[in-house]
Amino acid sequence: MYLSILRRQLYKPTIPTLTRNFMNEMATRHNAKSKQPAKWRGKATSAQSSSKQATKLTNAHNEPSNPSVGQMATNSSAPLTIPVSSDEQKFNDLSEGGLVHPTLLLTITEDLKFEYMTPVQAATIRPILSERSDILAQAKTGTGKTVAFLLPALQNLVNRKIKPGSAVSLLVITPTRELALQIAAEAEALLQRLPQFKVCIAIGGTKKDIEERRILKGCDILIGTPGRLYDHLGGDSSPITEKLQQLDTLVLDEADRLLDMGFLPSLKQIVGCLPNRAVKPRQAMLFSATVPEYVQKVSGLVLSKEYKYISTIQKGEISTHERVPQQLIIAPNFSDMAAALLGALRQERSEVGAETFKAIVFAPTAGLVNFYTEVLQQFPDMPPILQLHARMTQSKRTNVTEQYRQARSGIMIATDVIARGMDFPAVTNVLQVGIPSDKESYVHRLGRTARAGAEGRGTFIISAHETWFSKWELKGITFNEHPADLTAQDDIKRIAERMDSQGKTYQAWLGFYKSYVKRMGWDNVRLVAEANKFALEGLGAPEVPSLEKSVVGKMGLRGVKGLSVIQNRSRQ
Numbered sequence: 001m002y003l004s005i006l007r008r009q010l011y012k013p014t015i016p017t018l019t020r021n022f023m024n025e026m027a028t029r030h031n032a033k034s035k036q037p038a039k040w041r042g043k044a045t046s047a048q049s050s051s052k053q054a055t056k057l058t059n060a061h062n063e064p065s066n067p068s069v070g071q072m073a074t075n076s077s078a079p080l081t082i083p084v085s086s087d088e089q090k091f092n093d094l095s096e097g098g099l100v101h102p103t104l105l106l107t108i109t110e111d112l113k114f115e116y117m118t119p120v121q122a123a124t125i126r127p128i129l130s131e132r133s134d135i136l137a138q139a140k141t142g143t144g145k146t147v148a149f150l151l152p153a154l155q156n157l158v159n160r161k162i163k164p165g166s167a168v169s170l171l172v173i174t175p176t177r178e179l180a181l182q183i184a185a186e187a188e189a190l191l192q193r194l195p196q197f198k199v200c201i202a203i204g205g206t207k208k209d210i211e212e213r214r215i216l217k218g219c220d221i222l223i224g225t226p227g228r229l230y231d232h233l234g235g236d237s238s239p240i241t242e243k244l245q246q247l248d249t250l251v252l253d254e255a256d257r258l259l260d261m262g263f264l265p266s267l268k269q270i271v272g273c274l275p276n277r278a279v280k281p282r283q284a285m286l287f288s289a290t291v292p293e294y295v296q297k298v299s300g301l302v303l304s305k306e307y308k309y310i311s312t313i314q315k316g317e318i319s320t321h322e323r324v325p326q327q328l329i330i331a332p333n334f335s336d337m338a339a340a341l342l343g344a345l346r347q348e349r350s351e352v353g354a355e356t357f358k359a360i361v362f363a364p365t366a367g368l369v370n371f372y373t374e375v376l377q378q379f380p381d382m383p384p385i386l387q388l389h390a391r392m393t394q395s396k397r398t399n400v401t402e403q404y405r406q407a408r409s410g411i412m413i414a415t416d417v418i419a420r421g422m423d424f425p426a427v428t429n430v431l432q433v434g435i436p437s438d439k440e441s442y443v444h445r446l447g448r449t450a451r452a453g454a455e456g457r458g459t460f461i462i463s464a465h466e467t468w469f470s471k472w473e474l475k476g477i478t479f480n481e482h483p484a485d486l487t488a489q490d491d492i493k494r495i496a497e498r499m500d501s502q503g504k505t506y507q508a509w510l511g512f513y514k515s516y517v518k519r520m521g522w523d524n525v526r527l528v529a530e531a532n533k534f535a536l537e538g539l540g541a542p543e544v545p546s547l548e549k550s551v552v553g554k555m556g557l558r559g560v561k562g563l564s565v566i567q568n569r570s571r572q
C-alpha cells in the first residue's frame with residue numbers, strides 16, 4: 001500500500017502537479033505584481049545604496065563597468081565591490097548576442113511574467129554565460145537565486161548538440177528533498193516551451209528502482225539530495241554514473257550546508273563519480289544566502305581555482321532583510337516557551353490580520369515540533385496547524401508541503417527541513433522557538449518570509465538561558481525586545497498533562513540541548529536538572545520521565561545524577 005501511495009503521490013503526479021500549481025501560483029503572483037511598477041520589487045541592497053564607496057573600489061581595482069551588483073572576487077581574494085543599477089536590467093537584454101535562447105526568454109517574460117532581473121540574477125547570469133566562469137554566489141534569501149542558476153544552466157543545455165534525454169547535462173544537489181522537488185518544479189516551469197528536455201529527481205524516502213528507471217529512460221536535468229544521489233551512483237559500473245559522464249553543469253544550492261561536515265563525505269563520493277574535469281570540463285556554481293569562511297576553504301572540491309565570488313551582500317553585513325522587523329521574546333524558563341509562543345502567535349495574528357496570517361514556527365527537534373503542534377491545536381482561536389519534520393513519511397511530507405503552499409493562512413510548525421530554500425507564497429511571519437543550530441540557520445529560517453520583495457515579520461523566542469545566542473551569534477541584528485505573554489500557561493500545563501508524548505518530548509529536549517551544554521555555561525548535571533524542571537513544570541509530567549539505558553549512553557549522559565534510567569525495552 002505504501003508503494004502505491006508513493007507511486008500515486010510522488011512519482012506520477014508530484015512533479016507535474018507541483019509544476020502546474022507552481023506555474024499557476026507564479027502566474028497569479030506575477031499578475032498581482034504587474035499592477036505594481038514593473039521592476040524587481042526587492043528593496044535596494046546596501047551594496048546598491050553604498051554605490052559611492054563601491055565606485056571607488058571599482059576604479060581602484062580597475063574592474064570593467066560590469067552590469068552586476070555587489071561584490072565580486074576572483075578566487076578567494078578580498079571581494080571587490082561593483083556597483084550597478086540592476087533594477088534597470090531586463091531579461092530581454094539577455095537576447096543580445098544570443099546569450100539566452102529566445103524561447104527561454106519568452107517563458108520567463110510571458111509565462112512567468114518576470115520582466116526585470118533581481119540583483120543576484122543581474123550580477124551572475126552574464127558572467128556564467130559569457131565567461132563560463134565557475135562561481136560562488138551569495139545573495140539574501142528570497143531574491144531569485146534559483147532562476148540565477150537555472151537559467152544559465154538551461155541555456156548551457158540548449159547550447160549542447162547532444163540528443164535530448166541521452167545524458168544528464170545538469171546536476172543540481174540540494175540538502176533537502178522538499179527543496180529538490182521545488183527546484184525540479186521550477187526547472188520544468190522554465191522548460192515548458194522546450195518539453196524535449198526531461199527533469200528527474202533523486203531523493204530519499206522514495207522507491208529507488210522507480211527513480212532509477214525514470215532517470216535511465218531519459219534525463220537531462222537531475223536534481224537530488226546527496227545520500228540518494230550517491231546510492232544511485234555507487235561506483236563506476238552504475239548505469240546512472242554512466243549517464244553522468246557528459247555532465248556540463250554542476251550546481252550546489254545551499255552550498256554552505258552541503259559543504260559542512262554533515263554532507264561533505266557524501267558530496268566527495270558523488271564528485272568522485274563525475275567525469276574528471278581535466279578530460280571533460282564542466283561549469284560549477286555554488287549558491288547560498290550565507291557563505292561562512294569554511295566554504296571558501298572546501299570549495300575546491302567543486303570549483304576551479306579561478307572561480308568568481310559574487311555577492312550582493314556587503315562584507316560584515318548580516319544576511320537578513322533590513323525591512324523585516326525582528327522581535328526578541330525572552331521567556332524566563334524552558335517550561336514557559338509554549339505559552340510564550342501562543343502569546344506571540346496571538347499578538348502577531350492580530351497585527352497581521354487573521355485572514356492573511358500565514359506563519360512558520362521553527363522548533364529544534366521533531367519531538368518539540370510535535371509537542372507545540374499538539375498544544376496549539378487545542379486552542380480554538382488558532383488557525384489550522386500543520387507539522388513537518390524528517391520523521392514523517394515522504395508522501396506525508398510532500399502532501400503537507402503542498403497543502404501549506406496552497407493555504408492562504410495557517411501555521412506550519414517544522415524543524416529545519418524547510419529552513420532553507422523553500423518558497424512558500426505569502427508567509428507573513430516566521431517564529432523561532434528555542435535557539436537554531438547556528439547563525440546561518442537563523443538567517444535561512446527567517447528568510448521563509450519577506451520573499452521577492454514582500455513584507456514579513458520575525459519573532460525569536462528564547463529562554464533566559466539562551467540569551468548568549470542572540471547576544472553573540474546574532475550580534476549586529478537589531479531586535480525589538482517584547483515581554484513574554486504567558487497568560488495561557490495554566491491552560492497549556494493542563495493540556496500537556498494529558499499527553500502521552502511527555503517522555504518523547506523530554507528525550508528530544510535533552511538530546512538537543514546536550515550539544516549546547518558548554519555554550520550555556522552548564523555541566524551535564526545542570527542539563528539534567530533543567531530537563532527535569534521542563535518535564536515537571538512545562539510538560540506536566542507526574543515524575544521525571546524514564547530513559548532507556550542505551551539512549552542515555554548514546555547521549556553521553558551515563559551516570560549523571562537526576563536521570564531515571566530503565567533497561568532497554570525489547571523491540572518487536
Ligand SMILES: Nc1ncnc2c1ncn2[C@@H]1O[C@H](COP(=O)(O)OP(=O)(O)OP(=O)(O)O)[C@@H](O)[C@H]1O
Nearest residue numbers: 114116117118141142143144145146289421423452
Ligand atoms: N526576476 C524576478 N522577478 C520577480 N520575481 C522573481 C524573479 N526571480 C525570482 N522571482 C521569485 O522570487 C521568489 C524567490 O526566489 P527564490 O526561491 O529563487 O529565492 P532564493 O534567493 O533562492 O531564496 P533562498 O535563499 O531562500 O533559497 C520566487 O517566488 C521566484 O519565483
